[in-house]
Amino acid sequence: MANIASSGAYIPLYRLSRQLIGNAWGIPAVPGERSVANADEDSLTMAVAAGLDCLAGIDQSTIDGLFFATTTAPYVEKQSAGIIAAALDLRRDINTADFTGSLRAATTAMRAAADAIDSGNARSILVVAADCRLGEPESMWEQLLGDGAGAVLLSKDGPVAIRGTVSIAGEQVGPWRRSEDRYVRSFEAKAETQYGYASVVIEAGKTLMEKMGISANDVAKAVITSPDPRSHIGVGRTLGLQPAQLQDTLFLSIGSPGAALVLLMLAGALEQAKAGEKLLVLNHGDGADAFLLELTADIAPAPGRRGLLGHLFQKRDLPNYTSYAHFRKLMERDEVPADSSAIIYWRDAKSELNFHGARCLNCGIVQYPAPRVCGECGTKDKFEDVKLAGKGNVYTYTLDHLAFGQYLNVPIPRLVIDLEGGGRVFLEMTDGDPQEVKVGLPVEVTFRRLHEGAHFHNYFWKCRPLPQS
Amino acid sequence: MGSIKDKAAIIGVGCTKFGELWEKDVEDLVVEAAYEALDDAGITPDDIDAAWVGLLYNFTGLSGGAFSEPMKLFGKPVTRVENFCASGMDAFRNACYGVASGVYDVVIACGVEKLTDIGGSGLPMTGFSHPIIGGISAPGMFALAATRSFHEYGWTKEDLGRVAIKNHKNGLSHPKAHFRKAVTMEEVLSAPIIAWPLGRFDCCAMSDGAAAIVIARPEIAKKSKHKDDYVVVKANALAAASTQPMFRNSSDFLNFPATKAAAAQAYAEAGIKDPAKEISFAEVHDCFTITEILNCQDLGFCEQGQGAKFVAEGHTEVEGNIPVNASGGLKCFGHPIGATGCRMIYEVTKQLQGRADGAQVKDPRLGLAHNLGGPGSICSVTILGRPD
Numbered sequence: 001m002a003n004i005a006s007s008g009a010y011i012p013l014y015r016l017s018r019q020l021i022g023n024a025w026g027i028p029a030v031p032g033e034r035s036v037a038n039a040d041e042d043s044l045t046m047a048v049a050a051g052l053d054c055l056a057g058i059d060q061s062t063i064d065g066l067f068f069a070t071t072t073a074p075y076v077e078k079q080s081a082g083i084i085a086a087a088l089d090l091r092r093d094i095n096t097a098d099f100t101g102s103l104r105a106a107t108t109a110m111r112a113a114a115d116a117i118d119s120g121n122a123r124s125i126l127v128v129a130a131d132c133r134l135g136e137p138e139s140m141w142e143q144l145l146g147d148g149a150g151a152v153l154l155s156k157d158g159p160v161a162i163r164g165t166v167s168i169a170g171e172q173v174g175p176w177r178r179s180e181d182r183y184v185r186s187f188e189a190k191a192e193t194q195y196g197y198a199s200v201v202i203e204a205g206k207t208l209m210e211k212m213g214i215s216a217n218d219v220a221k222a223v224i225t226s227p228d229p230r231s232h233i234g235v236g237r238t239l240g241l242q243p244a245q246l247q248d249t250l251f252l253s254i255g256s257p258g259a260a261l262v263l264l265m266l267a268g269a270l271e272q273a274k275a276g277e278k279l280l281v282l283n284h285g286d287g288a289d290a291f292l293l294e295l296t297a298d299i300a301p302a303p304g305r306r307g308l309l310g311h312l313f314q315k316r317d318l319p320n321y322t323s324y325a326h327f328r329k330l331m332e333r334d335e336v337p338a339d340s341s342a343i344i345y346w347r348d349a350k351s352e353l354n355f356h357g358a359r360c361l362n363c364g365i366v367q368y369p370a371p372r373v374c375g376e377c378g379t380k381d382k383f384e385d386v387k388l389a390g391k392g393n394v395y396t397y398t399l400d401h402l403a404f405g406q407y408l409n410v411p412i413p414r415l416v417i418d419l420e421g422g423g424r425v426f427l428e429m430t431d432g433d434p435q436e437v438k439v440g441l442p443v444e445v446t447f448r449r450l451h452e453g454a455h456f457h458n459y460f461w462k463c464r465p466l467p468q469s
Numbered sequence: 470m471g472s473i474k475d476k477a478a479i480i481g482v483g484c485t486k487f488g489e490l491w492e493k494d495v496e497d498l499v500v501e502a503a504y505e506a507l508d509d510a511g512i513t514p515d516d517i518d519a520a521w522v523g524l525l526y527n528f529t530g531l532s533g534g535a536f537s538e539p540m541k542l543f544g545k546p547v548t549r550v551e552n553f554c555a556s557g558m559d560a561f562r563n564a565c566y567g568v569a570s571g572v573y574d575v576v577i578a579c580g581v582e583k584l585t586d587i588g589g590s591g592l593p594m595t596g597f598s599h600p601i602i603g604g605i606s607a608p609g610m611f612a613l614a615a616t617r618s619f620h621e622y623g624w625t626k627e628d629l630g631r632v633a634i635k636n637h638k639n640g641l642s643h644p645k646a647h648f649r650k651a652v653t654m655e656e657v658l659s660a661p662i663i664a665w666p667l668g669r670f671d672c673c674a675m676s677d678g679a680a681a682i683v684i685a686r687p688e689i690a691k692k693s694k695h696k697d698d699y700v701v702v703k704a705n706a707l708a709a710a711s712t713q714p715m716f717r718n719s720s721d722f723l724n725f726p727a728t729k730a731a732a733a734q735a736y737a738e739a740g741i742k743d744p745a746k747e748i749s750f751a752e753v754h755d756c757f758t759i760t761e762i763l764n765c766q767d768l769g770f771c772e773q774g775q776g777a778k779f780v781a782e783g784h785t786e787v788e789g790n791i792p793v794n795a796s797g798g799l800k801c802f803g804h805p806i807g808a809t810g811c812r813m814i815y816e817v818t819k820q821l822q823g824r825a826d827g828a829q830v831k832d833p834r835l836g837l838a839h840n841l842g843g844p845g846s847i848c849s850v851t852i853l854g855r856p857d
Contacts, residue, residue: 351602376718402607405588
């Protein structure tokens with residue numbers, strides 16, 4: 001069967017304490033904090049970040065497919081996986097697909113990826129999952145939900161073997177969202193948890209364990225997703241698992257990141273797992289998926305990969321509920337008009353999405369965007385295509401309070417960046433304190449949603465300060 | 470290549486009041502500026518052989534119609550010129566060449582812009598860059614040079630502030646300036662930031678206005694109303710640089726190559742070897758305070774890196790050895806984009822003729838006007854003087 005070759009994670013920088021949410025509405029708060037995606041983030045941009053993390057140190061030209069799992073796709077008609085694949089600079093002759101509509105989508109995608117690899121149709125397929133679900137304001141959902149993304153690379157070879165899998169279909173209405181609904185809905189949480197989650201997850205787990213001839217004692221760690229902070233413990237107990245065997249569901253630290261939860265938990269488990277150990281993965285959502293994984297070797301650390309741990313502790317606290325409402329656009333505001341052109345956007349995709357530039361074959365200077373005539377030596381049409389490095393240093397900058405004909409109270413830092421390996425780019429900074437920008441600051445690029453010019457999502461790169469190690 | 474030196478003479482100039490002229494439209498501004506220039510020249514519209522109108526924004530006007538319609542000047546060649554903030558001086562340049570070519574006898578160049586009709590904050594930047602790659606505000610473009618200069622030379626916001634204080638002081642005496650109010654260093658330093666490190670008083674505001682220049686062949690000037698004090702073009706140069714310096718590996722953000730190139734060409738054309746000594750005074754493009762300091766360096770008034778000190782030592786005051794922006798400059802007089810290049814010619818002409826509207830510089834022999842557009846991507850330099 002197919003193997004897992006790598007995993008990755010992405011959690012947005014910002015956190016909102018649940019106490020602040022409770023204070024905003026004058027309602028009780030559950031403990032902990034939740035992650036909040038920035039105003040320029042969505043499930044697609046977070047998936048790119050998790051994908052980059054998973055692919056750190058891996059040649060992206062070897063990837064034969066990109067599957068994107070989410071319940072909050074940015075388009076209802078338009079494939080997100082293709083955009084993610086371009087941002088990850090994958091080849092064009094690959095299989096891209098969106099898996100949407102269920103919290104279980106990431107493991108559905110994993111099954112499809114494993115089947116493709118087993119059939120010989122692919123050598124490696126990257127599965128990325130992300131969600132940006134919204135809870136009704138003043139409801140408990142606002143506190144419980146979190147934003148995040150995970151990724152897993154399935155491949156012919158890898159240190160984690162997929163020993164077996166079981167899927168159970170299960171129709172139980174709840175929770176749900178119709179296409180016209182903005183917020184997640186629930187009818188009766190107790191019944192939904194018992195029949196829509198616990199019983200079907202237990203059934204999948206029992207069926208798999210019998211099929212594989214293993215007992216709870218054989219399992220080093222169980223990744224069991226959960227709709228709330230505790231229900232997975234009861235599920236685990238029914239399967240004979242002790243709380244110490246259960247992977248942290250991340251409720252206290254980030255909240256529930258929907259379809260991404262299983263991959264974030266799996267990334268966390270793989271970070272600690274050792275050769276010879278078996279992992280049980282149980283995922284829920286309109287039924288359940290179960291996987292038995294076994295580490296055939298230790299997982300070598302990959303330079304540049306941050307994983308779950310590398311993101312959990314990179315955080316900035318939002319000062320109030322209003323910041324969350326602003327980031328997630330909860331209030332109706334006049335939309336700031338922007339210009340764009342779908343034709344220009346398509347034509348320049350290699351610069352905008354793949355982040356390619358060109359090196360002049362005469363003088364060797366790397367330029368962005370790729371020109372016809374070299375800006376340094378004047379030679380026409382003698383270039384080679386280059387992928388720009390995603391890291392560099394600030395040469396100069398400004399903190400710009402003017403945008404779209406308005407004065408902004410919080411400025412947009414605009415940075416002239418000299419990239420490692422050549423090329424100079426000019427990008428907005430995000431996820432950083434404008435007051436911390438200085439000449440020489442090391443930054444890395446991050447894929448974000450710029451604006452809605454011509455009524456489509458204009459995705460492009462910004463930069464952010466390098467996280468502290 | 471030839472030279473334009475002494476081949477074009479200015480026989481009339483006009484300029485409206487600059488400011489937030491809510492009740493005036495483009496027709497009002499063009500007619501007022503052009504007729505003031507025509508009256509100054511003692512001629513009528515029938516005497517005009519050709520016209521050029523400099524303006525940036527389509528909402529100010531499209532085609533030569535922006536001039537011909539208000540003036541009802543039909544059946545004659547009228548051309549719109551656009552070259553970012555250098556549109557006005559480029560219109561003037563084309564008009565001068567029309568006369569220097571020997572084809573036209575009398576021509577007019579008019580610059581106009583109606584910025585306050587657009588509403589909102591700051592100059593609209595649509596079309597200045599790619600819809601996705603490289604957007605920035607106008608102050609932002611120049612703030613990049615301020616940040617790098619602070620880093621490289623240790624300049625401070627106070628150094629920038631001195632330019633704003635000087636230009637506001639100068640504007641106090643000019644009846645046509647947008648702002649007629651002095652500013653203090655405390656006001657400058659405590660003003661809201663527009664694009665760090667530039668604050669409100671480091672940035673020129675949104676103004677409306679127009680200016681017009683009537684140009685004739687020198688033989689005709691000798692017989693005109695200004696036969697005793699007409700001014701001639703000693704040099705006019707135009708040079709382009711990158712419109713995207715933020716993406717150019719070679720941009721150091723410490724100077725504007727377009728200015729250096731245009732200045733070198735203009736000095737060569739006028740036969741000037743030591744601009745710091747031979748240029749009597751200048752109107753330079755101070756869209757932002759940092760720009761005026763860099764202009765002094767790029768124009769050769771002082772050494773690279775010495776600009777802040779040069780201003781701080783008072784050399785560019787009206788009483789200094791090379792007064793810069795005695796009119797109040799873009800910062801105080803105002804910067805209706807297309808109008809500025811022509812307004813500078815208006816000011817330099819009247820200074821040379823000893824009839825400046827505001828502060829009069831002493832013993833002017835050669836006056837320089839410097840007009841810079843985009844993020845330093847186009848520059849025109851004109852040198853005027855009395856005929857030899």
